[in-house]
Amino acid sequence: MDSATSDRAALQATADNGLKIVVVGGFGVGKTTMVRSVSEIRPLNTEETMTRAGEAVDHLDGVQSKTSTTVAFDFGRISLDERSVLYLFGAPGQERFWFLWDRLFSGTLGAVVLVDTRRLADSWYAIDRLEHHGTPFIVACNDFGGPLHTEQQIREALDLSDDVPLVECDARDRSSSKYVLITLVEHLHALSQGNASATSAARPEITPEKTPEPTS
Amino acid sequence: MTRRRPGRDDAPDRLYTLTGGRSRSGSDAFDLVTLVVSECEPAPGMQSEHVTILRMCTRPTAVVEIAASLGLPVSIVRIMLSDLLDTGRISARHPRTARVADRLPDPDILEQVLVGLRNL
């Protein structure tokens, strides 16, 4: 019973700030693989139970009579420094789960939408929802050896605006997954600098890879 | 708001016992990544889940890790944690970056995250 706790690497006693990034994507697209390849602990699995009166639960097939529903998700962890710990959550992107994420992932820094180019339509809903919520995200195409697409083809298929970074990755590879996360955080940083440019001084040591176009 | 069946695989009775039948009120303060720290030793007669939590949290431990380790839904764990917090047996280090709708995270925090990721 204690096996889960005994091989668990403890955080430093000074850790006091938990941060969140979500990896979202269709079934079998590599979410758990990506979490595992960068996490300092073996990915753990847990579940959240949600109670919601009315419409959201009614959409769930065959659970009309229940007042609650349960969704499983996995997560990993990266200790960033003596105080900050980044948690990565792998979350299914299917439509019927999204009302759960609204609560589960509030306060998330941003999201990685993991995409299999053979099944681009699987990620439409997740992208839609993130845009709707104003959660910043990037898109990472996981290489499953599918037919080659140009960046432009993928952007068109996903109806993705030019200011959302699009990268290729191999979720099994640690440095590739790390690069995906860095791309996301650089994107967030560029966005926050844009928003806060009136109040905060520029930080020359951080060079965002992509600067978003000003929206016209 | 009634919540008769908080967990799918657990008997409602067991979850009722764990939480004293309380609902979620007060436990909302616990984020998935709130770090919990024990403020006391487990005492004889304590509920076994409380003992496990106090043992795990001698070092800071995120709510979501506690839930995974106990094999209980996060919502149930939040309720147990608010009991422990109310009685001073744990303390909670909440995330400093709670993102309000339409507000981006603080650039300083993001820079720290970048430094940490690049050092991986």
Ligand SMILES: Nc1nc2c(ncn2[C@@H]2O[C@H](COP(=O)(O)OP(=O)(O)OP(=O)(O)O)[C@@H](O)[C@H]2O)c(=O)[nH]1
């Ligand atoms: N070729 C290739 N295979 C991958 C890659 N990433 C993951 N896989 C494989 O794809 C399969 C599914 O990966 P998972 O990480 O379990 O995917 P998931 O998104 O967590 O799946 P669900 O949680 O079931 O939705 C596994 O067999 C992985 O080894 C990749 O970048 N390239």
Ligand SMILES: [Mg+2]
């Ligand atoms: Mg998975």
